[in-house]
Amino acid sequence: MIGRPRISVIVPTHGRPSSVLRTLRALEGQLEPVAMEVIVVLDGPSEESERALRSLMTTFPLDVLVQEQAGAASARNRGADRARAAVLLFLDDDVEPLPGLLAAHLRAHESSPGAVVLGPYWPEIPVTRRLHPIMVREWWAATFTGMSKPGHRFGYRDLLAGNLSIPAEIFRARSGFDPAFPMAGGEDWELGIRLLRSGAAFVYTPDAAARHHESSTPAKSFRRARLEGAGDVRIGLRHPWLRGDLPFAWWRKAGRLKRFVRWVAFRAPAVGDLAVAVAPWPLHVLDVLRCRAMWHRLGHTVRHYCYWRGVAELLPGVDDLDAFLDPGARTDPAWREIELDLRAGLPEGRRRLDIERPDAVRLRYGSMDLGAMPPIPGLEPLAGRHLDAVLETLGVPLFALSLAMENASLSPALPPRLGEEAAIP
Amino acid sequence: MPTAIVQLELSDPPSTLRVGESYDRAFVVGRLSGRPVAHAVLSVVDGIVDRESVFDHVAAWLASRSSHHPPGSGTRESAAPRDPPSATVAVCSRDRPDDLRRCLVALARVRGDGCEVIVVDNDAVSPGATAAVAGEFAAVRCVRETRPGLSAARNRAIAESSGDVVCFTDDDAVPEPGWLDALRAPFDDPMVWCVTGLTLPLELETEAQELFERHTSHGRGYEARRFRGAETNPLAIGQVGAGVNMAIRRTAFEQIGAFDPALGAGSPARAGEDYDLFTRILAAGFHIAYEPAAVVWHRHRRDPRDLKSAFYAYSVGVYAYLTRTLLVEREPAAIRYGAKWLFQHQLPALWRALLGDPGALPLSFRTAELRALAVAPALYLAGRIRRRSDR
Numbered sequence: 175m176i177g178r179p180r181i182s183v184i185v186p187t188h189g190r191p192s193s194v195l196r197t198l199r200a201l202e203g204q205l206e207p208v209a210m211e212v213i214v215v216l217d218g219p220s221e222e223s224e225r226a227l228r229s230l231m232t233t234f235p236l237d238v239l240v241q242e243q244a245g246a247a248s249a250r251n252r253g254a255d256r257a258r259a260a261v262l263l264f265l266d267d268d269v270e271p272l273p274g275l276l277a278a279h280l281r282a283h284e285s286s287p288g289a290v291v292l293g294p295y296w297p298e299i300p301v302t303r304r305l306h307p308i309m310v311r312e313w314w315a316a317t318f319t320g321m322s323k324p325g326h327r328f329g330y331r332d333l334l335a336g337n338l339s340i341p342a343e344i345f346r347a348r349s350g351f352d353p354a355f356p357m358a359g360g361e362d363w364e365l366g367i368r369l370l371r372s373g374a375a376f377v378y379t380p381d382a383a384a385r386h387h388e389s390s391t392p393a394k395s396f397r398r399a400r401l402e403g404a405g406d407v408r409i410g411l412r413h414p415w416l417r418g419d420l421p422f423a424w425w426r427k428a429g430r431l432k433r434f435v436r437w438v439a440f441r442a443p444a445v446g447d448l449a450v451a452v453a454p455w456p457l458h459v460l461d462v463l464r465c466r467a468m469w470h471r472l473g474h475t476v477r478h479y480c481y482w483r484g485v486a487e488l489l490p491g492v493d494d495l496d497a498f499l500d501p502g503a504r505t506d507p508a509w510r511e512i513e514l515d516l517r518a519g520l521p522e523g524r525r526r527l528d529i530e531r532p533d534a535v536r537l538r539y540g541s542m543d544l545g546a547m548p549p550i551p552g553l554e555p556l557a558g559r560h561l562d563a564v565l566e567t568l569g570v571p572l573f574a575l576s577l578a579m580e581n582a583s584l585s586p587a588l589p590p591r592l593g594e595e596a597a598i599p
Numbered sequence: 600m601p602t603a604i605v606q607l608e609l610s611d612p613p614s615t616l617r618v619g620e621s622y623d624r625a626f627v628v629g630r631l632s633g634r635p636v637a638h639a640v641l642s643v644v645d646g647i648v649d650r651e652s653v654f655d656h657v658a659a660w661l662a663s664r665s666s667h668h669p670p671g672s673g674t675r676e677s678a679a680p681r682d683p684p685s686a687t688v689a690v691c692s693r694d695r696p697d698d699l700r701r702c703l704v705a706l707a708r709v710r711g712d713g714c715e716v717i718v719v720d721n722d723a724v725s726p727g728a729t730a731a732v733a734g735e736f737a738a739v740r741c742v743r744e745t746r747p748g749l750s751a752a753r754n755r756a757i758a759e760s761s762g763d764v765v766c767f768t769d770d771d772a773v774p775e776p777g778w779l780d781a782l783r784a785p786f787d788d789p790m791v792w793c794v795t796g797l798t799l800p801l802e803l804e805t806e807a808q809e810l811f812e813r814h815t816s817h818g819r820g821y822e823a824r825r826f827r828g829a830e831t832n833p834l835a836i837g838q839v840g841a842g843v844n845m846a847i848r849r850t851a852f853e854q855i856g857a858f859d860p861a862l863g864a865g866s867p868a869r870a871g872e873d874y875d876l877f878t879r880i881l882a883a884g885f886h887i888a889y890e891p892a893a894v895v896w897h898r899h900r901r902d903p904r905d906l907k908s909a910f911y912a913y914s915v916g917v918y919a920y921l922t923r924t925l926l927v928e929r930e931p932a933a934i935r936y937g938a939k940w941l942f943q944h945q946l947p948a949l950w951r952a953l954l955g956d957p958g959a960l961p962l963s964f965r966t967a968e969l970r971a972l973a974v975a976p977a978l979y980l981a982g983r984i985r986r987r988s989d990r
Contacts, residue, residue: 296789301854301883305829308884312829315790464930466832 179211179235181280181339182257186215186249187267191223193387194267195230200384202233206277211235213253218243247351247361250335254342254350262345266336269295270385278382279339288344289375293337293382294318305461305469310390321378325563328376329553333366337384344374352412359398359484360405367413370554392454392473399477403484407498411488414504419551422485423499425478432478439482440492446479509533509549515540524558531555535564544570602626602803603643604896609636609657616648626803626812627653629660633777634892635797636660636821683783684763686714686846689756691749692770693721693865696728698898699770703736706768711779717759719744719752721865746989748865749842750858750872757852764794766846773801773896774844782846785888790827792851792885793877795840796893797821803899807906811899814960815913817841824889826881833881834924834936840887842873844895847880855879859927860989861982862919868979870916875923882928907964914945914968918975919982937972945969 183201187194194214201212212234216223219240227238241252254262261283265271275293282291297314299307321332335351348368355361370376403422410417417423425432438446453476460469489495497503511534514523527535533555537544545568547556556564603618603625610631618625625648628638637660641652688706692699699718706716716736720729720743733741744755757765766782768774778796785794798817803809819838826839842863856879863872880887900906918937925933945968951959959965 303882303884308829311884312790312827315788319788319790464932 177209179259180209181211181261181263181276182253182259182342183210183212183263183265183276184215184250184253184257185212185265185267186217186246186253187223188217188243188246188249189220189223190267191220191226194223195226196270196387197265197267198227198230198232198236200271200273201276203273204271204276205273208276208280210276211237211258213237213239213256215249215253216240217246217249244353245356245361246335247355248353251350251353254345257342260342261339262342263339264335264337265384266295266386268387269336270298270387271337272383272385275337275382275384278379282377282379282382283339283341286375286377288341289377290333290344290369291339291382292321292332292334292376292378293339293384294321294378294380295337295384295386297386297388299388305466306390306392306395306457306473309473310388310395314386314388318378318380322380325559325561326378327553327556327560327563328370328378329550330363330366330370331552332376332378333362333369335362335365336386337382338362339382340369344369344372348372352408354412355405355408357401359401360409363405364409364412367409367416367552370552376554392457392476395473396450396453396476396480399480400484400487403481404487405484407485407488410498415506416551417499417504418501422481422495425482431475435475435479436482439479439486440490440495443483443486446483450476450480450483506551510555511536511546511549513538516544520561524561526558527556527561528558531557537564537568537570544568600624601805602640602809604628604800604802605648606630607653607657608633609660612653612657615650616653618643618646618648620646622646626800627656628799629656635799635894638799638818638821683780684786684848685761686711686764686766686779686783687756687760687762688714688716688766688768688779689719689753689760690716690768690770691719691721691744691752691756692729692732693752694724694728695770696725696732699729699732700735702768702770702772702774703732703739705773705775707736707738708776709774709779710776713738714779715760715762716740717742717756719756719759721747721749721752746860748860748863750860750863750866752865753842753863753872754857754860757849757857760849762849764846764848765852767842767844768895769843769897771898772798772843773898775894775896778844778893778895781890781893782844785890786846786848788886788888790886791888792848792880792883793887794846794893795819795887795889796844796895797891798841798844798895798897801896801898805901805903807901807903808899810903810960811906811909813958815910817843817897819889819891821891823891826877826887826889828881828884828886831881832932833878834921834930834932836874836877836881838889839877840873840889843897844893845873847876851880851885855883859923860986861979862916862923864912867982867985868916868919868975869912871920871923872916874917874920878920878924878928878930882930907961907967910960910964911967911971914971915975915978918972919979922976922979941972945972 185194185197214227224238224240237256239252239256241249250264263279279291297311299311320326351361352364355364406420406422410420457469457473489498510532512530512532513536514526515538516523517540533549534547535556536546547564600623603622605616605618605625605627607627607629609629622643625641625643626638627641629636639656641648690702716739718733718739718741720741722729730741733739742755742759744752753767764783764786766779782794782796785791800812803812819840858872859875860866862868862875863870877887900909921933921937924930949965952962952965
């Protein structure tokens, strides 16, 4: 293929040659011809992977880069440095693109210039009654289904790097992923924060779909929770204004069991780690006996411990944690709040939100206060498409409101104070 | 006296709601831009529904927090609209040609982009009557299933179907024109394997029909709901819906199997095949969506003797389903659910009947339900043995 490619596909991999070969074969099988280049970055030298990749015959230019193991963030940056196309597509090595994926990513960039395009990668989990695979599939499905809703308000935790494309110019202007995140654990979310702060739009494209060959086990999910805990601290270190909204900032106010779990993570990690090591056994027994509620409780508690263990890796003492979360030690960004009177109609309200893109909104209907949506750190600014969801969150019966605006004869049917619980016949 | 069935468009309510003079009550279904949002039973005086009570209810409906969604906006769960999956509508019928004709007339009006309609002729008494009625409709294909039972007939429909989803209704039901569109919409989400809809009474002309609606209504409310296998106990399917109004993704049958022929009408267990399938879908971790915009109107049994046998059949079906869930699906929770149904529902109901509570069902209905508990496990096992010998 001659000339500059339209899209550079970057696949970081670590010791999974058969998996990355499956990804490359799927790129060969794309239905629409797309001028692409593929850059595979071996994060940690692997003779087997290198030999397999270098002997591969492909219809697209394939670059194989090797680096000392430094984590997915560094490997992706390395690939992006080599990329020549105007659009970078990051695929994880266990992600198998469906035949329309590349074309769908490119179409999304044409229709939304400058956007960050997220594609789903549905987990390939055989139908089973085992609870762990069921929970993994549910998590991924809920994530992608949530993003597909028209009124979804994107947040930094939506930025998943397994099937993500981004204009190269924007990626480089934001300096790419932060290599301070050594393993896969929050580096994508951290980039999401900087992209949202710079005003980039997130676009979810269901047609850019892939299969995700994830082989999760309870033990792996515990390791992931620990990485997530450490990743969240790193996010807070880099973005102090977000500290108060990190999950562990809320969980400090949790119930007695969770507080005990946190205490173990800080004070007696050897005991906690031993419990984590043996936890897969009782979980297996509970699963076989179909004791779902107990399985959920135990699994959740162990993951909760692992998350705190990750937090404690970087904030070893409770005093460090308190200092880290001290509101006095940080400066919040200046949030933009507007007031919206819905007497002008819902379309007008949506139009104003689209123009002003505030972080927070106070809604009124004439003199009636409908409530306020406060700023939520880490979410994109409000847009017109979010208005229905905001009204629902505030408990405003939307159809009553629209009827009141469109049909004056029915307006007496509006309750005296919108949002109050009313008797259901 | 009988109860009239009336529909009321709330965005444009008429000044007078008139029904026949023979009625003293009206079962009023309120809609907003076509979407059902609530119902109420209101009094009728001289053939007119009391105006004050209508407007009281309109105000309460509009204020109801349970129906936040603007008309036609879909539900909180719905994703961006995409092309609906192709559908096959399956109607299994046995010796009820008049009901079947009414159902097929309604299906001819259902918006469905020329979807396939299959009638499964499961006749026992008058062979050929079902096929003759189906033959009156050009777009309907009729297949004959000689193995008796609703599950066998539905499995035959699945085998004959070509749609991505198979939508089931019964021959004594009348789907609305928008039924198929509403039933197919939630399949946008690949996690949804089953969608159930709202079933309302077609008529309440006899006391038996009133009792049925009051005590075992098929209706499951006016709010769209999502039952997620990862979060819901798979045996907690009481609010999911019923086989008279459901659609199932065809690939689901390949993964978890079809209906169990040892359950359902026509088998010794008489019912429970839909509950069993719901449980297996949830146990596999997938979702069931309840979509109240998918409306069918069901003609309840008119004869009190039929009603008593329906109560008995339903109770046998529930215990047979729990027997299957315990023995085949190896869910120990089936014992807990069986005990809960017995002690929290059936025995208190029996006690109320013994005390002569005015709202209670006759005592004979309740004793029949308890008889069902004694025989259901054996009947289920008999059904399995019979199924094996049929092969």
